[in-house]
Amino acid sequence: MDKKIPEPVLSNDHQEVTKDLHRHFNFTLGRFDTDDIRGYMLTAMALTVRDRLMERWRITKAHEQGDKIRKVYYLSLEFLLGRSLGNAILNLNMQDSVRQALADFGCTLEDIEMEEKDAGLGNGGLGRLAACFMDSCASLGLPVIGYGIRYEYGMFQQSFQQGRQIEQPDHWLIAGNPWEIERNNHTRRVKFYGRSEPFTNDKGKLCMRWVDTQDVLAVPYDMPIPGYKNNKVNTLRLWKAAATEEFNLQEFNEGDYADAVAQKNLAEEITMVLYPNDSSENGKELRLRQQYFLASASLQDVIEDWIKDNGDNFEAFAQYNCFQLNDTHPTLAVAELMRLLMDEHELDWDKAWGITTETMAYTNHTLLPEALEKWSVELLGELLPRILEIVYEINARFLALVAHRWPGDVDRQRRMSIIEEGTIPQVRMAYLGIVGSFSVNGVAALHSKLLTTGLFKDFYELWPEKFNNKTNGVTPRRWLAHCNRGLGDIVTEAIGPGWKTDLAEIEKIRPFADDPEFRARWLEVKRKNKEALRARVIRKCNVEFDLDSIFDVQVKRIHEYKRQLLNILHVIHLYDRITRGDVAGIVPRSVLLGGKAAPGYALAKLIIKLANNVSQVVNSDVLVAKYLRLAFLPNYRVKSMEVICPGTDLSEQISTAGKEASGTGNMKFMMNGALTIGTYDGANIEILEAVGEENFFLFGLRVEDIADYRMQNQPNAIIEQDEDLQRVLRLIECGHFSMFEPGIFDPIIQSIRNPMDPWMVAADFRSYIDTQHIAAEAFTDKDRWARSSIINTAASGYFSSDRTIMDYANEIWKLKSCKL
Numbered sequence: 001m002d003k004k005i006p007e008p009v010l011s012n013d014h015q016e017v018t019k020d021l022h023r024h025f026n027f028t029l030g031r032f033d034t035d036d037i038r039g040y041m042l043t044a045m046a047l048t049v050r051d052r053l054m055e056r057w058r059i060t061k062a063h064e065q066g067d068k069i070r071k072v073y074y075l076s077l078e079f080l081l082g083r084s085l086g087n088a089i090l091n092l093n094m095q096d097s098v099r100q101a102l103a104d105f106g107c108t109l110e111d112i113e114m115e116e117k118d119a120g121l122g123n124g125g126l127g128r129l130a131a132c133f134m135d136s137c138a139s140l141g142l143p144v145i146g147y148g149i150r151y152e153y154g155m156f157q158q159s160f161q162q163g164r165q166i167e168q169p170d171h172w173l174i175a176g177n178p179w180e181i182e183r184n185n186h187t188r189r190v191k192f193y194g195r196s197e198p199f200t201n202d203k204g205k206l207c208m209r210w211v212d213t214q215d216v217l218a219v220p221y222d223m224p225i226p227g228y229k230n231n232k233v234n235t236l237r238l239w240k241a242a243a244t245e246e247f248n249l250q251e252f253n254e255g256d257y258a259d260a261v262a263q264k265n266l267a268e269e270i271t272m273v274l275y276p277n278d279s280s281e282n283g284k285e286l287r288l289r290q291q292y293f294l295a296s297a298s299l300q301d302v303i304e305d306w307i308k309d310n311g312d313n314f315e316a317f318a319q320y321n322c323f324q325l326n327d328t329h330p331t332l333a334v335a336e337l338m339r340l341l342m343d344e345h346e347l348d349w350d351k352a353w354g355i356t357t358e359t360m361a362y363t364n365h366t367l368l369p370e371a372l373e374k375w376s377v378e379l380l381g382e383l384l385p386r387i388l389e390i391v392y393e394i395n396a397r398f399l400a401l402v403a404h405r406w407p408g409d410v411d412r413q414r415r416m417s418i419i420e421e422g423t424i425p426q427v428r429m430a431y432l433g434i435v436g437s438f439s440v441n442g443v444a445a446l447h448s449k450l451l452t453t454g455l456f457k458d459f460y461e462l463w464p465e466k467f468n469n470k471t472n473g474v475t476p477r478r479w480l481a482h483c484n485r486g487l488g489d490i491v492t493e494a495i496g497p498g499w500k501t502d503l504a505e506i507e508k509i510r511p512f513a514d515d516p517e518f519r520a521r522w523l524e525v526k527r528k529n530k531e532a533l534r535a536r537v538i539r540k541c542n543v544e545f546d547l548d549s550i551f552d553v554q555v556k557r558i559h560e561y562k563r564q565l566l567n568i569l570h571v572i573h574l575y576d577r578i579t580r581g582d583v584a585g586i587v588p589r590s591v592l593l594g595g596k597a598a599p600g601y602a603l604a605k606l607i608i609k610l611a612n613n614v615s616q617v618v619n620s621d622v623l624v625a626k627y628l629r630l631a632f633l634p635n636y637r638v639k640s641m642e643v644i645c646p647g648t649d650l651s652e653q654i655s656t657a658g659k660e661a662s663g664t665g666n667m668k669f670m671m672n673g674a675l676t677i678g679t680y681d682g683a684n685i686e687i688l689e690a691v692g693e694e695n696f697f698l699f700g701l702r703v704e705d706i707a708d709y710r711m712q713n714q715p716n717a718i719i720e721q722d723e724d725l726q727r728v729l730r731l732i733e734c735g736h737f738s739m740f741e742p743g744i745f746d747p748i749i750q751s752i753r754n755p756m757d758p759w760m761v762a763a764d765f766r767s768y769i770d771t772q773h774i775a776a777e778a779f780t781d782k783d784r785w786a787r788s789s790i791i792n793t794a795a796s797g798y799f800s801s802d803r804t805i806m807d808y809a810n811e812i813w814k815l816k817s818c819k820l
Ligand code: CJW
Pocket: 123, 125, 126, 129, 275, 276, 277, 278, 279, 280, 281, 282, 283, 287, 327, 365, 366, 371, 443, 472, 660, 661, 662, 663, 664, 682
C-alpha cells in the first residue's frame, strides 16, 4: 500500500533554532524581559526541540498506520526518565545549533539543563531499566509503546536533618511539563468495587457483568521518546486518574456539595503519588488500585485500537499484539484481558485464554521474598470482584492441569496454587504472571538460573520452554555519549562513532589499552570528570575530596542486601588504622555513598544515619584527612548519576550473593571506565567474565557457599577471630559515632551479630577488607589502572540495552524493526 509519509521540514540549523527559540520565549511563553530568564529559556528550548520531535512523531505514526504491524506494549508502574532535554538534543543531533542559539541569549546549555527537573517516576533499577528500554526501542526502530502512570508526585526528595533522612514531596509538574501532550480524546473508563452478576445476553448466552461500580477516568498524557538520529519517535503513554463527569450528580443535587467533591478526590488520588518501596514493604490498597488502573486503561486502549480496524474479530489479535509485564506490578493484566475479551467482547473462555497466554510475557526482577507481591483475596474481592472471580477460574483450570500431570501430588498442587491458602488467603501475583504468560524471564544469567532451580522450580518442570534469560543493559546514549562527552569523544576519535548505535564496536578500543599516549588522554578525561564530581560533592555535602585519591562510590537504594553497611565498616576500619598510626600501604581514598531508604524501612534509615555520623567524625579529623574522606550525597537520582559514573574510579557492587537480581548501576560504571569491586552476584558475574579476573576485584561467598554456610553462620565466632572487625564494632558499640545519642546503632550491631543474619555481613568482612586493599594497591600503578579502565569500557558492549532489547525482540516478541 502506498502511504503518504510526511517529511521533516523544520531545520536544525543555528538560525532556524534561534528564530524558534525567540518565538517560543516571546510568544508562547510571553516573556520579554531578560532578567531571570533561565527557567523560561529552558521551556522555550524544550518547545523548540519538541517541535522537531512532533514532526518525527507524526512520521513514525504515519509509518505504523494502514498496513498491520505487530506491536509490543511495555507495561510498567515505573518509568524513571530523568531529564529529557539533553537526551533529545543528542538524539536529534542538535547540540551545535542549540549551543549557538543559547549563546545569543548569554546562556550555556549547561545553565538551562540545570533547571530541568528529573521525571522521577520510579524507585531505582526497575524503573530506570524501563526508561533505557524505551530509548533502545526507539533507536532500533521497534514499534514498542510504553504504558505507565503519570504520578503527580514522583520519588520523594531526600534531605538530612542531624544525619537522618527527611522525605519531601516531589512536585515535579509544578512548573509544567513541556514534554507531555494530553490526549483527552483517548480517555478510558476503569471500574472499581460493585459486584459481578450473571445475565443472559440477547443471543441467549449466559454471560457475566460487573455492575454498581465506581468508575474512574484514565486520561492519557503522551511523552515522545526520540530514537537516536533515525527520525523515529515512539510513545510513552502515562495515565492520569480523573473523576467521571457525572460524578455523584445525585449528591450534588441533594446539596451535599462537599461530599461530592471529596468523592472526586478519591478518584484522583489513584495517580497522586509513586510508592517509594523498592523491593520492600508492600500491600497497600491504593497501590493495588494503581496497578489495576494501569492494566485496565492500557488494555482497553489497545483493544479499542484493534477494534477500529478489525471490529470484534480477535482471530489475529495475538499475531499483532504482545504485552511485556515489568515484574508482577501490572500482572492483573492477565485477568483483565480475560475480562475484556469475555465480558465486553463476548469471546468464550478458551478463545480468550488462548489469546491471553499468547500475548502476555512476564519479567521477574527479584527473588527477595518481601518483594514478591501477594494481594489478599478479601481486598481483591472487594475492590475488583469480577477480577477475583476470573483469577479463581484461572487457578481452578490450572490446578486441574497440575493434577493431570502429577496425579495424586496434592502437595505440589498446594505449592503451585495461585491462591495461597492460610488464615489470610492471598493471590500470588508471580504465579498468575507465569500461568498467564508464554514467556517468563529473569534479568541476569545467575538470577534466571536461580528462578528455575529455586523460586519457580515447579513451574519450570511443567513448562521449561517458557523460561528464559534476558540480561539487563543500559543505553549507551545517555550513559556514555551524553553523560561523558570527554570519554565519548576520544573513543569516537579512535574507532569512529559506530559504538553509539552498536556498542559491540566499542571492543575495538581494547588494543588502545596498550597505547601509552591513549592511556594518558584517558586519564586526563577521567581527571576532568573527577573534578566535576568533586565540585558537586563540595556543593552538596561540603566535603572536599582529594583529586588524587581513589574515588570509591556506592550509589543505589539503601537496602540490607546491598550491604552499604559492609562499605561503612570498611571506612571505619581504615579510620581506625589511620588514627592508630598504622598507615603503611594505605592509599588515599574518597568514599561516596548515595541513595534513598524507603520511608518505612527503619534499619535502612539507620544505616544512613550511621554513614552520616561516621562521615562527620572522619572528615573532621585533620590527621585522617590526608588518607580518607566520606560523603553521603543527598537526594541521589538519575541526574546525579550522570555526573557520578564518569568520575568514579572504583564501583561498589557488594550485595550478598544471590540477592541482587542483576543491577544496572554496575553497567553504567564499567561503561565509563570504573573498575568494580564486587561479589559473585547478578550481572557482576557477566561483567567479570567480559573484563577478565585481572580487571575486576572479586570477593565474598558465592550462592552455593551461602546455602551451606547459613546453617552454621556464627558471626560472633568470626568477630572473635578477627581483630579488625572487633575493633570496628567496638568503635560503633562504644558510641564513638554517636556521642550524644548512646546506643542508637544497637540494632545495626545486633543485625551483624545475629546468627540468622541473611546478609552475611560478618562472614564477608575479611574477604572484602583484603580485596579493598588489593584494589588500593592496584590504583597506585597508574598505568595498570588506566589499562584496566580502558578494558572495562571496551568490554561493556554486551551491557547495552540495545543488545538486551534485540534479545527481547528476537526471542520473546518476534518483532521486526520498522526501518525508516
Ligand atoms: O530491578 C532491576 C535489577 C535489580 C533489582 C530491581 C528490582 O533489584 O537488581 O537490576 C532491573 O531489573 N526492583 C524491584 N524488584 N527488583 C522492585 C521495585 C519496586 C517495587 C518492588 C520491587 C515496588 C513495590 C514492591 C516491589 C511496591 O509495592 O511499591
